[in-house]
Amino acid sequence: MSNAISQEMTGSTQEIKNGWKPEIATAPLYLQVAHHLESRISNGDFAVGSLLPTENELAEALGVSRQTVRQAIGLLRNKGRLSARKGVGTRVEAIEASSGSTRFIAHSRSELFEIAAETEFVIGFREMVSAQGKLAVDLGCRPGRKFLHITGVRYPANRGKAFSWNEVYIDSRVAAAVKDVTVARRAIFHYIEEFTGEKIHEIQQDVRPIAMDEDIAEKVGCKGGDLALIVNRRYYGSGRRLLEYAFQILPADRFTYTTTLRAET
Amino acid sequence: MSNAISQEMTGSTQEIKNGWKPEIATAPLYLQVAHHLESRISNGDFAVGSLLPTENELAEALGVSRQTVRQAIGLLRNKGRLSARKGVGTRVEAIEASSGSTRFIAHSRSELFEIAAETEFVIGFREMVSAQGKLAVDLGCRPGRKFLHITGVRYPANRGKAFSWNEVYIDSRVAAAVKDVTVARRAIFHYIEEFTGEKIHEIQQDVRPIAMDEDIAEKVGCKGGDLALIVNRRYYGSGRRLLEYAFQILPADRFTYTTTLRAET
DNA sequence: TTATCGTATATGTACGTACTAATTGATTTC
DNA sequence: GAAATCAATTAGTACGTACATATACGATAA
Incomplete structure (x- = not known):
């Protein structure tokens, strides 16, 4: 066990980048990561059109496994917030606000x-x-x-x-x-x-x-x-x-x- | 390596249940498994409303890992063909043909x-x-x-x-x-x-x-x-x-x- | 008879490793 | 200068393990 939760519990003062800190075992980890990424996107921390850090970098920075990061990214890809290409990286996509008429009918x-x-x-x-x-x-x-x-x-x-x-x-x-x-x-x-x-x-x-x-x-x-x-x-x-x-x-x-x-x- | 592909390649005559046999490395394995399950569902081999074999059983029967089976099941759950409940199993769902008007607008x-x-x-x-x-x-x-x-x-x-x-x-x-x-x-x-x-x-x-x-x-x-x-x-x-x-x-x-x-x- | 408590069983989560394949960019070669 | 080649990088696939958690069911106790 080397993820940030256990670090938190053992009282380690090591600060995870960008102020992220996992909750105390409420939502599953991959959901927490997904929400974290999403909020950093809407913060402008990850600019639309730019590439996210690589899966391995994110995994290390957040203290979780690459699989967990992939699961989180997978959710956001389903929602259209991210898109990934092999050999390139994971891109932050714009939320389509198609021509004037706002989206007010839900898809999920x-x-x-x-x-x-x-x-x-x-x-x-x-x-x-x-x-x-x-x-x-x-x-x-x-x-x-x-x-x-x-x-x-x-x-x-x-x-x-x-x-x-x-x-x-x-x-x-x-x-x-x-x-x-x-x-x-x-x-x-x-x-x-x-x-x-x-x-x-x-x-x-x-x-x-x-x-x-x-x-x-x-x-x-x-x-x-x-x-x-x-x-x-x-x-x-x-x-x-x-x-x-x-x-x-x-x-x-x-x-x-x-x-x-x-x-x- | 113990999945059915390698068995096939080494000329093993062991027959996978229900006549499934993986293709020769075209589509990824989890897609093949998903298609296999889907066709067995529409065959009536897995009845609507019934539970699928457990993930472990499927994995063993098909000669793939449980992770791969889960990935395949995940696809079919997204499509609404399957639904899963912890502690119970994975249920085959009916494709809703809601009251009269057929679905002719795609969702995927x-x-x-x-x-x-x-x-x-x-x-x-x-x-x-x-x-x-x-x-x-x-x-x-x-x-x-x-x-x-x-x-x-x-x-x-x-x-x-x-x-x-x-x-x-x-x-x-x-x-x-x-x-x-x-x-x-x-x-x-x-x-x-x-x-x-x-x-x-x-x-x-x-x-x-x-x-x-x-x-x-x-x-x-x-x-x-x-x-x-x-x-x-x-x-x-x-x-x-x-x-x-x-x-x-x-x-x-x-x-x-x-x-x-x-x-x- | 009813309620409670395990226990078995199923999916869910999380970690790890290893390898594959698409892409990019630098390097070499013609 | 243009084309081919190679190496580095990155996501994708596939395997393994272990444990968590919800559920159903049977055994036990009130």
Whole structure:
């Protein structure tokens, strides 16, 4: 054992470069390394377009094995933050902010967190409902199950122009998780995870075009009949129990759904 | 060295279970294992919902290390074919064919291959064009660059109802790759890769809603003004050279864009 | 009968080594 | 000067080990 954690524990005063110091056994090491690298990138410590230190250098500097560094780099490559080429090195990539329309539809669970953190969901209405008919079908449950129904508008964190209309259905068993929330600054399912201690393992998301409804259009500042995207999400806990169902309506002229597909190797 | 490749080379007649035998050093081992597992899944050899043999069993049966098996399983987990739980095992997951509307928008490079293989792109029109104005902007190149412009309709492999209108722009330097193609049964960028020997490393894709144009509507069998999704794709070779730009228009009532977001751990 | 406590088993994490292969840049050669 | 060659560098692949941790199940005790 020669990594920085044990050094920390044995009271060694040797300082790891750039002030990094591993946590005390919360997250796995490769995740800590990934977060560390990510923050140093957004710090500008590793410039976009430049090459990262080599895997061996990083491993030595952070006091972990090269495998662990590779695992961390692998995560960031999946997210598009890094790209690697054999014989060359690992390059810091720009986060594509493709032409004007910002990315506000998530491609991963962690991105949902980030988006939610940058926005505010102002809850305007809430009631308990019993799933019947189309709703029961949408929720994939038998009629009669109780859900907390919440509606509201999502704003950028700085309270600019509203950008989406949101409706959320939460399983009554976990609805207490949001009973005191009037303005959500985190993802709703984050509240649920915190409340139950259980992790949302899977989120199924689908995107469809619709024509904007008259009164929803008014709430998000556009005209009825305008083109929009509706994003449906189903949140499943362990054993594929549906804990939350939500949909979101985004004006099409403001938002585009962008993805980057990469070669595996 | 005790894996099945070396056994093969030394002429050992020992037969690996289920007729698997590694190739002679073309693809990396973990990819071969991944493909092997995938084909056995679609064979029904590993039933959906059941647990795979343990990593150690697979490693021994295939004559590779557990690490290699894990790498292969990791790929298939990313694709959603498998899911693993600590202390339990690795489960074969169903490919979600969510309620009626088939998935015809790719989420990964390999999925583009698969979709293209299941469909036919019937080319109806082709000409050389010089990028000007909006096209130059869409293509992100300076005006005057030459492209081969191809348009046509994409059908299911069995030649049922048309399902999308397609337009493709190919960099003139590689346009020869498709000069003899009138019906494409593979992805266009696959022809380009074959022609140049260079791999398309990155594909950027964005999805937006539009109202269906009158004459395009006619070609895919729906009405003008109907809701549709337009999928733009930019194909980049090494050094982010744009080699191909394409867009595709899909009737909204037939197709939904579905994604599954999973927890990292 | 119910609750609790091991124990076995599975994946997850982390380390190590060794070698392969793509790329770059300097050097040599024509 | 241009082309071929070689050496150094860097990520990729593949193997090994060991231990951590979540889960299921059976044995035991209340």
